[in-house]
Amino acid sequence: MTSSGRTSGILLLDKPRGLTSHDVVARTRRAAGTRKVGHAGTLDPMATGLLILGLNSSTRLLTYVVGLDKQYDATIRLGAATTTDDAEGEITVRAEAGVVDALQHAAVEAALAQLTGDVLQRPSSVSAIKVDGKRAYARVREGEEVVLKARPVTIAAIDLLATRPGLDGESPVLDLDVRVTCSSGTYIRAIARDLGEALDVGGHLTALRRTRIGPFGLDRAHELEHLDPQNDLLPPAQVAAELFSVALLDAAQAADLRNGKKIPFDGAAGTTFAAVDPEADLIGLFEVRNGLTKVLVNFPADETGAA
Template identity: 45%
Template sequence: MVPSGVLLVDKAPDMTSHDVVAIARRALGTKKIGHCGTLDPMATGLLMLVVERATKIQDLLMSEDKEYEGTLTLGKTTSTQDRQGDVLEEKEVPAFTAAQIDEAFAGFTGAFEQIPPMVSAIKKDGVPLYKLARKGQEVERAPRPVTVSKYDIRRIELPEVDFVVNCSKGFYVRTYAHDIGAKLGCGAHLSALRRTRSGRFTLERALTVDKIKEMPREELWRSLVSLAEISLMRGA
């Protein structure tokens, strides 16, 4: 019997979240598995996989706040709002001061609305937006309420800015970078992203995909965060 629980994975770059689920499904020997919150192929870090009966709390786990470490690059806007897209516009980056950059970030704190990017899994008339984007179509997207509870600027070496952001579910860090670039007037895109926390889960117990592939199945089962432990963590 495959145990129920959450497998914490430290996703490598250039993999889809679906790729990780497929690898874990084979390694664990289960068909009942899903993930909590898609990470773009470019992104690395915490991907939570729900296994067996834990699939019933998938929505609950996905609703919790997240923390990301990211890098935005000023001066270039792209079709996907990250470095994997086509460059749409290039502008010179002024010699911004740390205070000017902080002011731009501060404009996106607390509760505000974000327009989701075209390259996203949100559906329009049953069709994911990214499929429409691949065909060169752009449709109107309704703004969505999001919250940034905290941010920290870690490094400024223009045109790059490293930051940490704590945000609500449904938050697009790509759009955050794009919007900050727009506020500064020179444009920007997200050039690196790593998820470091989701709710109370961190990377501390996360396994790499290579580790998952090579671990004996019983040992992998023992690495799951049990439903009882999750209940205690969440104060239930």
């Protein structure tokens, strides 16, 4: 328990390569001494970067984090396609000699532009999407051919940061360092695949690092190796204030809201507010309906730091 008595909060972690998101959750459970740990947005083992975890009652905040927009730094390799759309799969197609060398910067930029905006994206066949109750990646591993339905996503920008010609074995490749800003549910591997198909050279992802989720940046994340949940937790009130408008309540209002009572509140109908008590602890989230509060979720006072 922290010096403030807080056992609930949000952790911003920098996930290392080679670990699953579940691995990170398991380590955090041991370090924090609680089973109630969840995460907002899975990262593949080959991916690194920002993973947001919630402890105890703050897992309730993760629902509001999952759908936030995200930003990634990635490396796309043009010149070969793989079974998984990333470097962990087997190569299925290689571009013919000379085709990769002939790629023009303008053509690459134009193809990237075609992949931005409100688009229908076909997720990678090795995604965690369920097909008839079974994960797509599990079906692929069993030898099934899986083609998932395209889904609407928003890819706000794909910024081309650098291009690096090279060799994969004896085959010419072109590595692109890109920064992708996108909606939740976007598959960066699918961008690599689609770019390779658009340029008729094949493409797959070789590196992926998530740098932002909503207002939370990687610069605020802690290394898993040095994780200290006692001191690294962000208070739920602080996190809620970065996501919602804040309603500062007096002691009587706070007590009524904690007891499930509706209280008068002058705010825009349908807006989600974070209710904070005089001790700056999060009471809960509520909406305004007909001039009264409608509680969406409450937070236990003994977990958020209140005495």
